[in-house]
Amino acid sequence: MEIIKTVISRIVRLNPKRFSFLSDQMYIQLKFYDAFGRFMDFKNPKTFNEKIQWLKVNDYRPEYTTLVDKHAVKEYIAKEIGAEYVIPTLGVWDNFNDIDFETLPNEFVLKCTHDSGGIVVCKDKTTLDLDAAKKKLQSSLNTCFYWMGRERPYKDVPPRIIAEKYMGDNLIDYKLFCFSGVPKLTLVCSERFSDGGLKEDFYDEEWNHLNIKRPQHENSSEMIEKPKQYSLMRELAEKLSTTIPFSRIDFYEINERVYFGEITFYPASGFEGFEPESWDYILGDWIKLPDKESTKV
16 A cells, blocks of 8 residues: 555656546546545545535536636626725736836735736835746746646636735735535634744634644634624625535735635645544535536536
């Protein structure tokens, strides 16, 4: 078994596009085994991460592509809940060389529309390392995020760069886990740029701190104060997630105003467990999978 585990581990660490000949389900099985040391049963998924994989394969709708596109989703959000919740866009380009930095303010954020992690934060335009920014963003533009974990909505997102208004330092992310329109818990991400690294804390609907960790991150050393506009966040998250078996709706609270962050269907691409492991089953039980026939497009 150790030999099999080693071989699978090496395979999934290669360029994932090299395995485009594998079906989504077959490649996901390899990634799942590497993450959890076992294959999953697609016919009877039980844990949160198993059901996330099932949804990747069986629950695709064309509108999901719009919802994960960091540019296109803004029009959707403005229509569904209001433009006042959208962080202003300063520009959108197909290539880094097309960016006219003269037209941008001194502070801004550059991010790619089609992936996770393609982001450059600029706090002072006069000291921005353009070469490093170009290298990072062009690398993201040249990568199809779909192949990383077979998250189908990303397959058809046009790779672009957008500039957004810089909204402040040390922003806290409030990520509401929604199950068919019901926000049941909130993942709070804080201290993202601190020396100690990103901290993660889970809170329930009444803002009680939960004994949950994900292996990659520690809890904050202090309790996170409940955002003043938490009720509004929940209301907006409900509206955006009603027809979706599972979605994570992210918000920021800045000067007591709520701003939309993003919609995610597959947190950590469904390859990160929980401590204690029982929460993987608790959250899994909260996901009610649709009938396969109803997901066909």
